[in-house]
Amino acid sequence: MTLHIELAPLLSILAGVAILIKPRLLNYIVAAYLIAIGLIQILGIRLS
Numbered sequence: 001m002t003l004h005i006e007l008a009p010l011l012s013i014l015a016g017v018a019i020l021i022k023p024r025l026l027n028y029i030v031a032a033y034l035i036a037i038g039l040i041q042i043l044g045i046r047l048s
Helices: 007-021 023-043
Strands: none
16 A cells, blocks of 8 residues: 655645644745745655
């Protein structure tokens, strides 16, 4: 049995949970998410 996890949905879930727990982190979480997704796509990193 193999488990295939994509990075973007996992980051989205973690960011959503963090925002629910601590709403003041919204700006930092969104910025970090966008930077991470942008770097992953620019560098063509595949984590599957």
